[in-house]
Structure formats: structure tokens, C-alpha cells
Amino acid sequence: MKRLPGKLVTSAAFVGIGIVALLGARFLFAGQLPSGVGKPPTGTEPVPASTPYVEEHTHFDSTDPGGTVRSALAALGRQNATMIFFQMPPDRFDHPGRFDAEVLLPVAKKYPGKLALLGGGGTLNAMIIQSAVTGDVGLAVRKKFKERAEDLLREGVIGFGEMAAEHFDGATPYQYAPADHPLYLLLADIAAEHGVPIDLHMEAVPQDMPLPAGLKSPPNPPMLHQNIAGLERLLAHNPRAKIIWAHAGADGTGYRTPDLCRRLLKTHSNLYMEIKTDPQVPGMNYPLADGKIKPEWLSLFTDFSDRFIMGSDQHYPEPKGTEQRWQELVLLFNQLPSDVRHKIGTENIARIYGQSVASYLSVAKN
Numbered sequence: 001m002k003r004l005p006g007k008l009v010t011s012a013a014f015v016g017i018g019i020v021a022l023l024g025a026r027f028l029f030a031g032q033l034p035s036g037v038g039k040p041p042t043g044t045e046p047v048p049a050s051t052p053y054v055e056e057h058t059h060f061d062s063t064d065p066g067g068t069v070r071s072a073l074a075a076l077g078r079q080n081a082t083m084i085f086f087q088m089p090p091d092r093f094d095h096p097g098r099f100d101a102e103v104l105l106p107v108a109k110k111y112p113g114k115l116a117l118l119g120g121g122g123t124l125n126a127m128i129i130q131s132a133v134t135g136d137v138g139l140a141v142r143k144k145f146k147e148r149a150e151d152l153l154r155e156g157v158i159g160f161g162e163m164a165a166e167h168f169d170g171a172t173p174y175q176y177a178p179a180d181h182p183l184y185l186l187l188a189d190i191a192a193e194h195g196v197p198i199d200l201h202m203e204a205v206p207q208d209m210p211l212p213a214g215l216k217s218p219p220n221p222p223m224l225h226q227n228i229a230g231l232e233r234l235l236a237h238n239p240r241a242k243i244i245w246a247h248a249g250a251d252g253t254g255y256r257t258p259d260l261c262r263r264l265l266k267t268h269s270n271l272y273m274e275i276k277t278d279p280q281v282p283g284m285n286y287p288l289a290d291g292k293i294k295p296e297w298l299s300l301f302t303d304f305s306d307r308f309i310m311g312s313d314q315h316y317p318e319p320k321g322t323e324q325r326w327q328e329l330v331l332l333f334n335q336l337p338s339d340v341r342h343k344i345g346t347e348n349i350a351r352i353y354g355q356s357v358a359s360y361l362s363v364a365k366n
């Protein structure tokens with residue numbers, strides 16, 4: 001298990017950016033029109049996915065729902081994405097910018113089959129984080145939690161996300177709750193009952209450990225709680241609940257190794273993972289080296305090809321003057337064997353999210 005000090009990671013990120021810049025302009029953007037699928041990249045054009053895929057994990061500007069939707073719709077063709085799913089940032093009640101699905105749902109719902117939302121990051125997640133602090137998991141708390149989850153489903157979310165069990169301070173404040181917290185177990189039951197997945201952000205911490213070097217405390221705590229056993233208890237609690245462990249490939253502790261992913265996927269058939277590759281913050285155990293998928297990751301994606309999906313963590317509208325996260329992930333995707341690529345691109349999404357999503361994907365017609 002490799003653990004790099006934060007400073008090294010940061011400089012590795014800069015080196016990575018330098019390499020990408022040197023490799024050529026095909027990684028960069030100049031606001032040009034999208035290139036056609038299958039057309040070789042030229043000049044500064046972004047490279048689309050070689051076969052369609054669903055971008056399952058993105059975030060957005062909550063103050064600009066119209067601009068968000070316009071930019072995501074424009075991105076579909078550029079990326080060769082069939083659909084884009086938005087998730088709510090996992091948040092705490094004491095964070096002023098907190099929001100949930102209602103800020104975008106009315107606009108996004110006008111584009112069924114293109115855009116969809118997971119919800120609960122700003123409310124259900126905040127309730128779990130709060131309950132982990134207060135210890136209150138009484139009837140009133142559980143009732144309120146269940147009602148909120150069911151309200152979100154009625155409003156049209158297709159899953160619960162982004163939820164957090166171990167989340168470092170960043171766009172939203174530090175968050176911790178055991179993955180087998182009673183409200184997570186309750187959410188698993190609600191998710192199973194309604195056939196929707198839970199999308200979970202959890203830095204891998206196999207045993208209690210000090211905060212990785214390079215992260216500041218405060219706002220992060222000096223020690224992290226072990227959480228893999230808790231995740232396994234959540235997975236075992238209700239095997240009909242599909243749990244998507246977000247961000248495989250974006251490891252902040254050094255423990256989200258292909259080996260750990262493999263062991264958990266083997267043991268728990270209701271576990272799925274999103275792949276995320278951010279060249280600007282590669283973290284540890286990065287799946288790519290010199291732009292090529294590392295063998296240990298390729299065999300993981302191939303051996304468990306029915307358990308991975310694409311979740312780049314892209315933001316819409318796209319941040320200016322920076323590499324877009326989707327591009328690096330698509331470059332990885334394009335290297336996968338075609339049967340694996342079809343599963344990870346669309347087929348797994350259809351299976352995880354069910355008919356309401358599958359009906360829009362070409363896999364449903366086959």
C-alpha cells in the first residue's frame with residue numbers, strides 16, 4: 001500500500017499537468033465544436049468516448065440551473081455521453097451554501113432521457129452527519145429521515161447521492177459518519193424497496209489512522225476512523241440495496257487499492273463502483289500511468305466489468321482554464337476492451353438504475 005506525502009502528491013499533480021501539456025494539445029480545449037465520434041483527434045479538439053456512455057456523477061452551479069442545463073446538454077454530444085446524472089454535494093446543516101435536488105429538478109426534468117438527478121446530499125446526508133454527532137437515532141429522527149427520502153423519490157430523483165461517510169474538507173466541510181450508521185441502514189432499506197441506488201463518498205480507511213500528510217487539521221480531524229468493516233456491514237445489511245462506492249481511482253488516503261476494491265467486489269454482489277480520474281488531483285493509486293491504464297486496474301475493470309460505471313465528478317458549467325475531468329476518464333474508457341466498455345458505459349447503468357433509465361439507453365432495445 002503506497003502512501004505518498006501530500007507535497008509529493010501535489011507536485012506529482014503538477015508534473016502530470018506538465019506531461020499532459022507536453023503530450024499535445026489534444027487534451028486541451030479551445031472552445032471548438034465537438035469532433036465526430038470515431039474521428040481521429042486533431043488540434044485542440046476534445047476526444048469523445050468511442051462508444052456511448054452515461055456520465056453518472058457530476059455536480060453543478062446551484063445558482064445557475066439554466067446555465068447548468070445548457071452546458072450539460074451541449075456536453076452530451078461533445079463527450080458522446082447518452083445521459084448525464086447530477087448529484088448533490090454531500091453537506092452539513094451548518095454550511096451556508098447547502099442545497100438539494102429541488103434547485104435543479106424543475107429545469108432538468110424537461111430533458112428526460114438526457115439529464116437526471118440523484119438527491120439527498122444536502123438533506124439526508126446532513127441528517128446522517130448530524131445524527132452521528134448527536135447520537136440521536138430516535139423514532140422522530142428516523143421518521144423525518146424516511147419522509148424526506150420518500151419526498152425526494154416522489155419529486156423524481158433516481159437515487160440517493162452524493163452521500164458521505166468520510167469526506168475531507170473541500171467544496172463542502174469535513175464529514176464523517178459510520179457507513180453502518182442506523183440511518184444508512186434505514187436508507188439502504190428505503191433504496192432497496194424503491195429499486196434505487198445509494199451513491200457513497202468514503203475515503204478508504206481500513207484501520208484508524210492519522211490524517212494523511214498534506215491535509216490540514218483543522219478543518220479535518222487529526223485522526224480518521226476505520227470504515228471498511230462498517231461499509232461491509234452496510235452491504236450485508238440489505239443485499240437488495242445497491243451501493244455505489246464513488247471515486248475509484250481518486251484515492252485520498254492511499255488505501256483505495258485495486259486489491260481492496262477486488263476483495264470487496266468479490267464478497268458483496270450489491271457493491272458497485274464509479275471510476276474517477278482527475279489528472280489535476282490524481283491522489284494515490286491512480287489508474288493511469290503515462291496515459292495508459294495500469295495492468296492491475298485493467299484486470300479489475302475486466303474481471304468485474306459488470307460492477308463499474310463512469311463517474312468523473314465533472315462540474316457544469318465546465319470550469320474555465322482547466323482540464324475537464326470527463327476528458328481523462330473518457331481517455332481511460334476508450335482503452336477498455338469493447339465488451340467491457342459497453343458494460344461500463346451503459347449496460348451496468350441500465351441494470352443499477354432499472355427501467356426508468358434503461359428505457360432511454362440503447363441497451364434496453366437489444
Ligand SMILES: [Zn+2]
Pocket residue numbers: 162201246247
Ligand atoms: Zn465525492
